[in-house]
Amino acid sequence: MAEKIGKHIAIYGKGGIGKSTTTSNISAALAEAGYRVIQIGCDPKSDSTNTLRGNNYLPTVLDSLREGNKIHLDDISVKGFGGVLCIESGGPVPGVGCAGRGINAAVNLLQELNLFEEFKPDYVLYDVLGDVVCGGFAVPIRDGITDRAYVVSSSDFMALYAANNLFKAINKYAPTGGAKLGGVIANSMKPGYHREIVEDFVEKTGTSIAGYVNRSIDVQQSELYGKTVIEAKPNSAQADIYRNLAKYIAENENLVVPNPLGSAELRDWARNWGDRIYDIESGVVGVAEAI
Amino acid sequence: MANIIKNPRNGCALHGALQTVQEIQGVVPVVHANASCGVINYLANSKTSGGNPRFSGYSTPGTAAQERHVIFGGASRLREQIKNTVKVVDGSLYIILNSCESAMVGDDVDAMTREIVEQGEPVVDTLIAGFNGSAYYGYEHVLADIFKSVYELKKNEGEKNPRLVNIFGIIPQKDPYWQGNLEEITRILNGVGLETNIFFGADGGTEDIENARNAALSITFGRWGELPAKVLNEKFEIPVIQRAALPINADDERALIEGIEEYITIDQETKEHFLEKEQKYELNYWSRVRDEIIENDLGRTVAIVGEEEHVIRLGKLVQEVFGAEVVAAVLTDALKKDEEHTLDNGEVLNSIAKNIYKTSDQKDINDIIRQSKAELVIGSSLEQHVADKHGIPLVEASYPVYHKTILNHSSIGVRGIVGVIAEYITAVKQADKEKEEKLQNKLKEFKGQNVWQEHSYKKSHNVKQVGLVSQGAVRESI
Ligand SMILES: Nc1ncnc2c1ncn2[C@@H]1O[C@H](COP(=O)(O)OP(=O)(O)O)[C@@H](O)[C@H]1O
Ligand code: SF4
Numbered sequence: 010m011a012e013k014i015g016k017h018i019a020i021y022g023k024g025g026i027g028k029s030t031t032t033s034n035i036s037a038a039l040a041e042a043g044y045r046v047i048q049i050g051c052d053p054k055s056d057s058t059n060t061l062r063g064n065n066y067l068p069t070v071l072d073s074l075r076e077g078n079k080i081h082l083d084d085i086s087v088k089g090f091g092g093v094l095c096i097e098s099g100g101p102v103p104g105v106g107c108a109g110r111g112i113n114a115a116v117n118l119l120q121e122l123n124l125f126e127e128f129k130p131d132y133v134l135y136d137v138l139g140d141v142v143c144g145g146f147a148v149p150i151r152d153g154i155t156d157r158a159y160v161v162s163s164s165d166f167m168a169l170y171a172a173n174n175l176f177k178a179i180n181k182y183a184p185t186g187g188a189k190l191g192g193v194i195a196n197s198m199k200p201g202y203h204r205e206i207v208e209d210f211v212e213k214t215g216t217s218i219a220g221y222v223n224r225s226i227d228v229q230q231s232e233l234y235g236k237t238v239i240e241a242k243p244n245s246a247q248a249d250i251y252r253n254l255a256k257y258i259a260e261n262e263n264l265v266v267p268n269p270l271g272s273a274e275l276r277d278w279a280r281n282w283g284d285r286i287y288d289i290e291s292g293v294v295g296v297a298e299a300i
Numbered sequence: 301m302a303n304i305i306k307n308p309r310n311g312c313a314l315h316g317a318l319q320t321v322q323e324i325q326g327v328v329p330v331v332h333a334n335a336s337c338g339v340i341n342y343l344a345n346s347k348t349s350g351g352n353p354r355f356s357g358y359s360t361p362g363t364a365a366q367e368r369h370v371i372f373g374g375a376s377r378l379r380e381q382i383k384n385t386v387k388v389v390d391g392s393l394y395i396i397l398n399s400c401e402s403a404m405v406g407d408d409v410d411a412m413t414r415e416i417v418e419q420g421e422p423v424v425d426t427l428i429a430g431f432n433g434s435a436y437y438g439y440e441h442v443l444a445d446i447f448k449s450v451y452e453l454k455k456n457e458g459e460k461n462p463r464l465v466n467i468f469g470i471i472p473q474k475d476p477y478w479q480g481n482l483e484e485i486t487r488i489l490n491g492v493g494l495e496t497n498i499f500f501g502a503d504g505g506t507e508d509i510e511n512a513r514n515a516a517l518s519i520t521f522g523r524w525g526e527l528p529a530k531v532l533n534e535k536f537e538i539p540v541i542q543r544a545a546l547p548i549n550a551d552d553e554r555a556l557i558e559g560i561e562e563y564i565t566i567d568q569e570t571k572e573h574f575l576e577k578e579q580k581y582e583l584n585y586w587s588r589v590r591d592e593i594i595e596n597d598l599g600r601t602v603a604i605v606g607e608e609e610h611v612i613r614l615g616k617l618v619q620e621v622f623g624a625e626v627v628a629a630v631l632t633d634a635l636k637k638d639e640e641h642t643l644d645n646g647e648v649l650n651s652i653a654k655n656i657y658k659t660s661d662q663k664d665i666n667d668i669i670r671q672s673k674a675e676l677v678i679g680s681s682l683e684q685h686v687a688d689k690h691g692i693p694l695v696e697a698s699y700p701v702y703h704k705t706i707l708n709h710s711s712i713g714v715r716g717i718v719g720v721i722a723e724y725i726t727a728v729k730q731a732d733k734e735k736e737e738k739l740q741n742k743l744k745e746f747k748g749q750n751v752w753q754e755h756s757y758k759k760s761h762n763v764k765q766v767g768l769v770s771q772g773a774v775r776e777s778i
């Protein structure tokens with residue numbers, strides 16, 4: 010493969026956890042800092058770049074592929090906030106076909122169209138549907154497409170479970186040139202024990218935290234305007250949180266191969282936390298003591 | 301880690317299903333697969349010499365699915381293909397066959413089928429994907445799937461036929477002699493007043509499928525065929541008898557007929573008269589070759605490669621007729637999907653062969669043949685190379701056979717088996733002759749031609765002794 014143009018970063022996480030919100034704000038923050046950025050939504054939902062392009066219509070790569078006509082980059086991409094190039098891979102109608110293969114085909118097509126040679130990005134962000142449900146969704150971290158992945162997670166068990174699955178996939182592919190892990194983005198952090206749970210999880214899996222993102226009304230409000238926080242509320246504290254996260258991700262070279270927990274291990278770990286949370290909530294112990 | 305299987309001779313389940321339905325007259329197959337699953341099967345089978353049925357190779361209707369159909373699903377492509385097929389090609393039954401591709405994508409083939417059936421077309425679908433197993437699995441399951449759904453389409457029940465017998469286990473194209481063998485089994489059962497449903501070939505067809513429910517009995521030869529027989533048993537209470545192998549002589553034919561008599565009354569006079577004639581026929585030919593057997597020393601050590609039924613049948617034949625010893629038997633149809641079979645031929649096999657192996661890997665097979673030190677191989681054309689290399693004759697009798705055309709020749713029953721006996725003798729004589737010629741040519745290259753000419757009249761068995769009296773260099777070259 011030719012020398013890669015720009016840094017290629019995959020962002021994973023379970024559905025609804027905040028991947029698209031976080032990725033779009035990172036893209037916006039990087040664009041604001043003067044970088045050339047591409048954001049590729051790799052999720053059949055195809056709403057990854059909504060807030061970068063004011064919810065405007067954008068045909069997906071697979072929609073164009075389905076029609077079978079000759080495809081031009083202009084047909085499937087649009088420039089959003091700060092010149093971020095927005096692309097959505099798209100996917101089949103829910104319940105039919107194979108979305109995993111769709112992601113694969115879309116990524117291949119973008120390479121065939123010389124996307125990176127044409128646009129010359131500094132950063133390419135892939136917003137990927139999260140549980141690594143099959144080989145297709147692991148494509149962005151295989152085959153040297155990206156060399157680093159981040160995972161968005163809250164302190165909810167299912168979100169950490171999805172993160173652990175991603176770790177398994179990285180663990181499998183990293184030795185043959187797949188991506189490594191840059192860290193966990195802890196999203197929707199509320200005060201209390203939530204941070205401790207995620208911190209304990211990264212410690213157990215030999216990974217690290219890339220940044221904490223609070224749960225904030227600014228995020229929801231901006232979303233309703235069809236904008237990122239960076240665009241809608243540039244002076245808010247939340248915008249700074251995203252700017253710091255973007256800076257960290259842009260500069261971080263501490264990439265690791267995680268040690269995922271086994272199924273039983275993960276279950277025991279969760280049960281243990283269940284007991285502790287109960288004690289905390291019922292006021293038996295304070296956070297610090299419980300840990 | 302992954303192993304390489306060299307020259308696996310068994311196609312996938314789709315291939316087995318396809319070659320099975322292709323040989324039922326009146327059936328039009330519709331293959332829902334990426335372009336070439338069907339063609340691969342054609343390319344493999346068209347090299348063998350049993351001729352090709354009407355819907356084979358490039359004239360098989362198929363969806364030729366592309367990446368687009370994987371991503372977005374191929375069901376609507378299938379709908380289009382069935383609709384067009386029904387319009388363009390006349391058939392009394394359309395059978396949809398699935399591939400790995402459609403199974404992995406999870407296309408709702410069932411819904412497409414129902415849609416067309418509601419429009420009054422006779423269509424059945426099968427749920428076999430290539431990865432489910434080997435061609436043997438495909439043969440069994442496609443028949444089972446057909447019997448499970450075809451009677452919903454063909455409402456005309458017909459009448460029970462107390463003399464009708466369903467025949468399973470003679471697999472189209474997989475048994476190189478399937479056409480002749482179906483004819484021979486029919487001849488035998490007709491001989492005692494029975495009728496057969498053979499499904500495949502010149503005398504088969506979709507009527508046999510329709511009539512299968514009215515049979516008085518199903519017989520399975522070998523391990524493959526149990527499943528469709530079971531479906532008919534569950535649906536229509538048709539009893540089943542299982543035979544380890546097809547008959548090779550009058551005794552076998554008697555045993556078969558007496559097995560049938562437990563379910564169907566057979567006129568004793570007809571039976572005895574028929575079997576007497578069979579016995580006479582057998583005796584005539586078997587005794588005609590007795591001098592050749594002794595003269596050519598035909599009781600050799602033999603390795604047999606083929607499906608279990610072939611091994612049992614042909615092993616027994618060479619033991620009984622030639623006094624040969626089966627030093628190695630390789631079962632090429634023993635794959636993991638056979639767990640569901642109740643027929644266990646372990647004991648029969650042990651009585652036939654000294655060593656039994658289960659593999660379809662040509663590398664293993666070659667090693668087994670080499671190590672067995674067999675003097676003759678009964679197998680497929682794939683064994684030609686190893687046989688040539690070790691200078692031993694090969695009788696081609698199991699799939700695939702490339703070097704001879706087999707149309708209605710049979711390899712079973714008192715009539716069919718005569719041909720196999722002749723081939724065995726021919727193969728040995730030919731090989732012995734070649735060996736002798738080779739030796740003579742070698743010897744001519746050396747001095748002292750007179751000495752060698754004298755010896756050349758001797759049998760090739762004495763070759764080694766001839767070598768002993770020669771110079772050291774000659775001995776080595778032999
Ligand atoms: N830090 C946050 N604070 C408040 N709401 C958030 C935050 N992160 C995500 N959300 C909200 O959660 C919902 C799902 O987020 P989204 O980015 O679409 O998830 P995903 O892409 O992982 O499916 C959105 O409505 C989004 O506004
Ligand atoms: S194994 Fe699957 S892909 Fe291969 S030929 Fe058979 S059906 Fe087609």
Ligand SMILES: [Mg+2]
Pocket residue numbers: 028029030052054056057
């Ligand atoms: Mg999303």
